[in-house]
Amino acid sequence: MDWDKLRIFHAVADAGSLTHAGDKLNLSQSAVSRQVRGLEESLNATLFHRHARGLILTEQGELLFDATTAMNKRLDTASARIRDSEEEVFGDLRVTSTIGFGTLWLAPRLVKLYAKYPDLRVDLMLEERVLDLPMREADVAIRMKEPSQADLIRKRLMTVKMQLFATQAYLDENGVPDSLDAMVEHRLICQSVNATQVGASSTLVKQMLTYDVRSLLTVNNYFGVLQAVLQDLGIGVLPDYVSAEDTRLVKVLPDVESADVPVFLAYPEELRQSKRIAAFRDFVQEEITAYRKALRARENA
Structure with missing residues (x-):
């Protein structure tokens, strides 16, 4: 399937108009129309209902638009991950932890992370199931035991009783x-x-x-x-x-x-240079240092 035709189809479906899509893509209306027709012919399907007020997706068009939307999101995510090894901290960060630690320790502290990195978007996934980091079910994990999966960078954070x-x-x-x-x-x-x-x-x-x-x-x-x-x-x-x-x-x-229950932070080797991971890792370490001081003060009070 022609990627360029898919890109143009997605723009038309998103805009609801050949003209508006052409303006966005810097193409003429006739060029956009030819690409859409070519895609419909290759699929042997009608993708748009055409009427005076614009274009409406057919059922087949809706299916394809869902697919191109997902593709665009994955491409944007991939692009962000490539760029964020070189630029400021931004974009999506998927963090997994247990319900207890994530709810009682981590979540209340995230206000400090967002204050420092307002363009970061954290997806906090709290569950007891161990997510597969090498398969990218999450970007970084905080676990109550040392991860056994290969190709992970591990850091022991603290001990819990x-x-x-x-x-x-x-x-x-x-x-x-x-x-x-x-x-x-x-x-x-x-x-x-x-x-x-x-x-x-x-x-x-x-x-x-x-x-x-x-x-x-x-x-x-x-x-x-x-x-x-x-x-x-x-x-x-x-x-x-x-x-x-x-x-x-x-x-x-x-x-x-x-x-003792050891607490580990882990992330895939391929994210070693990620600014997002480094920012989150350093934030957690700073908060653990502050937590230890508070705990000592409470015990000595």
Whole structure:
């Protein structure tokens, strides 16, 4: 199929007029008309209904226009990725992370990224499924374990632990447990052991469930656990970074915690020179440095 004819067809379909398309393409109306007719003949299909008010796509024309629109978007994306290795930070950046980390840690900080790079367009994809970076399902990932896929650049960002938290209001009303045995008098809020989560978190939850807790609420992500805890519903198993973000949370049984959970940033080798990736990587690293300072200040307070 002739790419030039497709380009001209797309312009005509977008403008709804041979004349307007010709003006945009710097071609005469007759030249545009010839290209469209040639495309219709090669496809053996009518692409436009012609009437006094302009051109309307036929059903076959709609199908082709959808295809050329998608092609244009892919070409624009490819062009942006080629250019952004040499120019300022701009364009689309697809970031994937877990629901908990993306919602509770990353998303609230993006205002700083946009303030610095207002032309950046972030597509934040939060899900527990590990997206395939080499196959370009996303540009960059923040994951709770080291990626195993080949051809990725990896950077360890920080370590997270799962700990127990409640609100002061809940503890004032229900008392503060002084041991795991005392948890039987409290409602435990945690991720379900059947939910997708890191092994260290699952291990801690399973340990907690060996105690005959009075009541249990399970949620399939940490955002839901946090919301329940903030409503004074019980004691929740949450990542330690929430304590630096929300002063309403009080750590319960400080010695009870999961094993270390490493947090990695990863992106494809082919994006090594990308300005967008470099900007996001540096932003995350700066925010982690600030987070660590805030966490130390909270612990020393």
